[in-house]
Amino acid sequence: MKGGANRMKIKEILILLAIIGIVIMMVVPIPVMLLSILLIINISLALMILLVAMNTKDALEFSIFPALLLITTLFRLALNVSSTRTILSEARGGPVIETFGNFVGGNTIAVGFVVFLILVVVQFIVITKGSERVAEVGARFTLDAMPGKQMSIDADLNAGLIDEQQAKERRQKIEREADFYGAMDGASKFVKGDAIAGIVILLINLLGGLVIGMMVHGLSLTESASTFSVLTIGDGLVSQIPALLISTSAGLIVTRSASKGNLAFDLSSQLLAYPKLLYIVAGTIALLGIFTPIGVLITLPLVITFVITARKMQHNIHNRKKEEEQMEEKQDIEEVKSPESVINLLDVDPIEFEFGYGLIPLADTGQGGDLLDRIVMIRRQCALELGLIVPVVRIRDNIQLNPNEYVIKIKGNPVARGELLLNHYLAMSSGIDDDSITGVETVEPAFGLPAIWVDETTKDRAELSGYTIVDPPSVVATHLTEIIKNHAYELLGRQETNSLVENIKGNVPALIEELIPNILSIGDIQKVLVNLLKEKISIRDLVTIFETLADYAAYTKDPQVLTEYVRQSLSRQITQQYSSVGDVLKVLAIGPDLEKKISESIQQTEHGNYLALDPSTSQIIHQRILEQVKKFMQTGNNPVILTSPTIRYFLRQLTEKTMKDIPVLSYQELEPTIEVQSVGVVNI
Template identity: 70%
Template structure:
């Protein structure tokens, strides 16, 4: 057994023996001094502990010190009743605290007992009980939080074990404190009982067995009883205070002294208010001699604290600047430059009011609505749009970037409105000619005075923030397929898995990999098909993914499963669908040109045939656009994806549907045929 283990073991056994074996007076004095020293040490440790777990052995120490104090009380009681003496320590406390008067000492002793029993012990017991209850109730939530952080990769397995162990230790600690606080309460009650025994029993023994007079017996045993009670209660009061400090400490970054000075004096200006209040109190009969020194001290303290905080703030700023300089100089600083934002919106300095809320700009609110709109229409969680000013742009110019590359740009006049003609121009409407950036329509910038007249003439009048919001929305929709990668796909899959775990487990990774699912979603978004109905998409992929791994073919199956959605997208009000169809000869030509390879199937047309298809299809599309109709191409399911491959580069926004993607009740009207 190690030396420290031997000392602790012998000490515990010695405490038990103290209750049975009579002790010499000198040894009792020595043990009383040890009791006071231990109590002071425990209080200081409790004050400097940053958290309850830093002093997790406290419940056991509380039990040991309580037993030690009770054993001392039994030894001193035996000595008082047997020899009418209990050593210099008890006698000194009995005479010194009471000032030689028994009544005063008795009152002081009762006050200490009341303070410890009713205030400190009762309060710490209640706090420990409530803390234990709430800690146990919060354990499942904390465990789930640790599991979530571990699954997301924020912490490793070792850190998770340490956090779980900390939670268990915290629950054990408060549970132990809840029980240990009962010992302190019982100790206070036992002290009162032993005081009554010493006083009454000693008075009787002194008169009957020791032959003392009534006055001498009362004086002797009263002083010894009060001294014994004070020597026991003062260490008990210190340890009870330590218990209260331990159980009432919340999350902290320092010890008690740091918390008090850092939080109580955090606002130096409030010290001036306190100084003024105390100074005003000096104008009363209390007098300025008693109050103004404290007021001056508070004012000086507030001034010194204010200067200290300003100096610390300056030092912090210098430290931050030095750290930034060091980060720039370090080789690792280049890594941060490799990060590419998915979407960026940059503007010249003249458009800063658009994003400045203090100048009435609501661009940030509009971007939030854009993300909500895209989520509802496309089923896509749009990444955070980075907004920044760029002095290299013209003052009224803005650009939209996708993954660091500029995909659109435009110019705004903040004090004007964008007016688009209804088809018949009004000669009285004058402005600055321009082009509407989202759809490329001719428009003019008009001032505030012309706005009302333009609206009466049928013009569509839009303010600059709405122009930007519309343009940004169209760009996000057009490039939505570039914004969904494997990480974004995984987030969508996890969202579906929360409600349909069996579906996701059946699809990934058994039937398809996450990358293949991402390719299918990308192809759907590329043709502006919403992926919001992920359950239907995953059901279809799970059914047909067992027979083919070609993502193009799987996309066709998914489109057919989403027939109701696609039909409503292009014929929302149930009217007939006016479409362009392909001639039989052209469909046969495309089917004969299909080639197979390891990556799937593709169309291999000669340049002359490809040029003819582009030309014939362009003629039909332009004819419908001139008549104000949306051009839609309708083909057989067999060649839909191949025709899409042919026209993808030149007519990316042209909807190409198959008969299987339309609901049976929709009326289809052919308004043009493409032939070779």
């Protein structure tokens, strides 16, 4: 442990000495051979930085880069000063500088200058300027996003998604990102200044070398120009090449975002992700070779390379998909074998629609089926009419059913079934049958009306005869809609109720804070909403419902009593729902004797009120109501029973099993503006 600490101290001392040595190089002359070694080290260091930048997945993995950028820039400037001193004083620059000058320039000095100027332009205008801009924008956006990220961390911590240690680590990462991009924004200015300094040093070496070569070294103008031009070009190149590498590294570092791997991984996985596009590239290059003077000799190797690469990529993608499928099958088998897999069998879908294999075209979009789109519309319709978010309907085929049969399940239990004939239409008579219209007799599944299945040739004649024609998808959609409406109260649990509360909490926070949980719990509210849905009263106006509950829950917690108060608050909605013609509502009234009989039979207990009627009396009441309902229906109107508020709920209990579709209303649930016409009276 002690030896490791000593080694760390030695490393720190060596780094400090190296930085001090860089500063000393600007003042103290150094030997030519040492200068050449340092120039090679500079190139090696720049190449190492570029490779590290290419292999980092996150900018923070190379967080030392801003400081390293400053040190390398200082090192490069110190080498520039030393090389300029050597060139001007000794008219030579060492093997590295002379090799770069002679190799690049060759026999033509102008070529060397052009190459050097291109490198300067590329670094200064393209890479350095772009890196500087990206670093500046990255720093600004990182700082602007800090408050939102901090709030997100606090929210996750409060929700229990992360613990205190994870929150601390994420906050530290955000702070490090802000510091990094801020430091990069500043460090990029050094790169820009280094490029400018390189141009200035070039001019000094060239002009100063011409003068010093003739005055100090006794060279002619031609010899001086030749010597110092080569040395100047070599010095500039040996300086600008590492600068270009480091500028490129800076650009790579600040542009790393939304990546899962290093640069090589991203290029191979993203740029070459679409092999078919390589065929298009190959075809384009082939056309250039055939129809332009470029020639097939140049383009053909590229075309072959692109085609082979595309074929190999397609083969690899196919193999990869095959391996993934095999892995998924293997995982599925392992999951089935594992004891925990039984838990998944306990899940029950709220709504299921199962059908025989003959009805598969209804759900298959490839065969023109639009059942999925119709179910989306059904959910929208139920949300508008009932105020309920209907769960996702699970659709599956079932080989145990007859080919043309379907079953609708609520929470795993069948509640309705029907049978369809594809390529036929359901024809329902308006009351006057036409003997010439023949088909397969059936019953309309949603409302139980007599109907017949007719083929395409009979459809038009049936329409002319006054029959209502419905296609099979519409029959299913109507049936499913009615089933969902009739069983909507079963789909509303505490979790769904909490979702409804959260949905309006932002609009009426004061109401929600007062009501929940101080006055009523989510379970209490759910019972009231279920009571409303059970009688097909929409709960879309939650604000009015919650306002009423907040007003009356202080006096009673009985869900049935609270439901009656809410119904009275929704009088406008209920009146409009059942008034069929204008402002007139035709009803079946409950006589005073029957009201008195029911009222006297209500028993009050500490657990709530209930109706205590002997079976014979209940049977007589049922019979009298049913007789009046039949007479009511003969008038062509939908029956509505009207009674006093005190017995409405208990009368509904008497009728809901045998006459569940007949609404029972109280006087307090109707608006004063509605005209009530009594078509009949039920007495006992």
